Amino acid sequence: MDLNFIWLILGGLANVIVILLVAPFFQGVLRKITARIQSRQGPPIWQPYYDTFKLLGKEDIESGVSPKMQRFATYLSLASILTVGCLVPMGFRAPMNGAGDAILLVYLLTLSGICMLLAGLAAGSTYSLVGISREMMAMLTLEPLFAITIVIGALHTQSFRIDTLLSGGIYQTAGLPVSGIIMLGVMLLSFQAFVQRVPFDMSEAETEIMEGPLMEYSGPKLAIFKYAQMAKLVVFSALFIGLFVPWGSGLVFPFGWLLFWVKVFILVLMVTVLAATHARYRIDQAIRYFAALLAVGLVALILASNGL
Amino acid sequence: MDARERLNQLKEKFGPAIVRADMPNDSRLYVYVEPSALKAVCRYVFRDLDARYVISIGADDRPFSGNFLVFHDFAFDKDKILCSIITTAAADNPKVDTISDIIPGANWAEREISDMFGIEAVGHPYPKRLILPDGWPDGLHPLRKDMDWNHVPKDFDENREFKFGETPPGCTVVPFGPFHPTLDEPAHFRLYVEGEVVRGCEYRGFMVHRGIEKLSETVLSYNDIPMMAERICGICGCVHSVAYVQAVENAAAIKAPPRAEYMRTVMLEIERLHSHLLWVGLACHLVGFDTLFMQSWRIREPIMWMAEKITGNRKTYGLCLVGGVRWDITPEIRTELRVLLDKLEAEWIPVVAAVVKDKNIQKRTRDVGVADKQACKEMGLVGPVARAAGADIDCRRDHPYAAYDRVDFDVITHDTADVWGRVVVRAKEVFESIKIVRQCLDKMEPGPLMLDIDGELPVGRLGVSSVEAPRGESHHFVITGENNKPRRWRVRAPTYQNLQGVPGMIKDQMIADMTISLGSIDPCFSCTDRMETIDLKSGETRVWSQDELFKLVRERKA
């Protein structure tokens, strides 16, 4: 066996393990900061770890319309996010970035979104169907934003390779990277929606539709779904950092690596504060918001195709 | 106009149909009319005299006068009069003419009378069961005097099926309840939705009956009932106990000492404060804004501690007895209360300012759950719901009780008739409550807290009392009786009327707005469900659909 190949696998695994270990920690940070903003003590930072272990030990009741699909959707959701994690640089060059290109990235992210739809369909109750219809509407208007970013990066760097794109490829223009800056703004404004937090968590609104697609999940499957959501936060932060704020990632280990996690922390902080200070949007209001962002994104795309 | 003039108006128009009239004081009018003239009198009072419909009540008077009684309560808010149009129904096969075709808000009340007493409302547009479950045997009416309070019917039909109405074409059914995270108490709203838009709604409630009114006539005595009354609701307990003792005092023509009246006022306003702060937080939680929810409740907590200091409990104050109150405000507590009110005001002002300017919350509440002034009149909506639509009604000013005639305050109204208006009204009423408590603390004179009642209370007298609960008008009706207990006690909580207005509010709105619309009436299902049933859930029938209700309103016969 080729040593390179082994390092490749180990490197990918390392990324996955890091994500698995660290995702609940950021969730815990999010809950703690939210609590402090709400003048309360909040749960300990390690609470999501406890919650996940507890859920894993609970009885697995399969109560939806199609239990096989429920199982499939659960495992697929975590698997797709972790696969993205293998491809994304997290403080150093992604070990498996030769394995795929940016198009694969877009597809994998869409796949993780589709898992939620499958989950809701498998549950089959009225509320979960309402939840996935909201999720579908949101996805239709959100995913293109990410795709536009990738395309703009590809236009500038003339390549779809992940490592070129995810090291600030979007800024590589001759003069002022106007489209890059526009997309930075757009993605900042829609980041909250990608990670499905308030004000954009209408697909799983507890008070309105009883948790929507996740309604029929319990025990280990719920743990995996929740884990996938926590991992999404970390992975999307990594993507965002790679696309828009990659500076400093070339520093020697461990500084580059630490700087990366500091950036992730700052992003999580932003998500937390926004989540704690806003009310949830209705689906039609959210769609209008995304559509406006999409329009701006298209303008950026046009600029990019003209060299800006 | 005073009560006598109103009576003269009625006498002029209806002359011989008026059998008898009682005016125990300036603000109460009880008019007994012939059954055949009931509908005409009610129409005249509601439309021409522009009175506000309050409630319809039934009573079993067969042991005393040989027939049933039906009361229709109205309020002349501008004249400060509470008026009751009373008629009799024969003991065997009792019937009265319906007034629901004139007054849509009487829909539930008449169905309740027919469930509880068997008095049929002839011509009722929707004569289905409201309170009794479907399996309940026919012909058994709980509030009749010949049915025991602990009687369990033997032929309860558990297999009677659930009969829903027809789903309108193109709609799916979204069941909202009986268990849902937003609802604290079980209620069932069957929403017919097209995509995300609600096209129709059916409501079925009364699932948690406790038999309170039956108990009050059978096993409890006058001074036991306030302890039960304050447990009717989980938030507005003081309101119900005050309204009950005031109704009894009204019937017996006794008056509590002045210090007791001030105490009642102070505790009522403290209750209003904690209820409104709770509600603002809850409304924010319903739209997904948990931070403001936590903050409102944090600001509210010292009020609960103060209530505990004064009365011994955070919520069930145990305050009222017939003829007075049990607790007093010592000088130390008075100082602490003033400090608390100052702090509360200081903390609430920035919260209100932040909420009023917050576009995010406004987006979720503007033009949502609209109930305009006409709907308020037709359905008899009360409280902040009506005031947000511009209706200037408030029992504290219109039918003064306790010490409200001795304090100054403003009645807050708004003109948008939507959930946003209700948020603003409730947020601003907090300041008025603080003003009232401060004035009471200034004006309270030392004195006795309880009246010395020498003899037994007179028997067979009518008493009504309207108290402004945080949710609206809470109206209690009492007929005094023998053996130290009332013959009849009827509780009409504000949510009883406001719930009838909900289907109109949510039509053509999105599902996401359902919860906040329902939440905006500040529903207190416990207040609404205080009539007797034994808790056996079984088949439910359709209540009334959206279209029928609107048809009712639009095509009313003149």
Place this chain on the structure above:
Amino acid sequence: MSVMSKLQETLVCLGAGRVTLPYPFKAEPVPPNFRGRPIFDANKCIGCAGCANNCPSREILVYDVCQEVRVLKYVGRRCTYCGRCADVCPEKAITMSHEFETGTNAINDISQKLDIFMSTCQRCGRCFKGAQVLDELKMKGYRFDDLQNDRWVFRSQAYMEGEPVVDDIKIELEG
């Protein structure tokens, strides 16, 4: 999104600090007139059963074993801690303690039973008259010949050995 108002809201929140109380790890003090579990003092009780008459939940039961001995039982299951018993007791034998952590699955942790030795009135046997009409303190004990008027006494079938002397309200108690 109105940034300024959000900022204002956040400042309001952060200014308040942390308000979580450490209860139940630390005891939370209650105000002096807090109404907790009622405690009955057998030494002061005169057996008038005014508390039993005025308990809205009918949780205080009275049974006359014989002419001299009256048994008073506070069951405690439906007690709402309203404090009416303490209000009407003429001897102040009932105090509303500050105990509110009364959850248990053994009713005997909460019930209180008083055996009271009653002396006999030479004129009429035994009776008491109350002050306030509505408080129904007029608990008629029993005179040998006046059992039929005794309708305000609440007794429990389950706590009696032998036949009840007057029709009572049947209260089922198990365990």
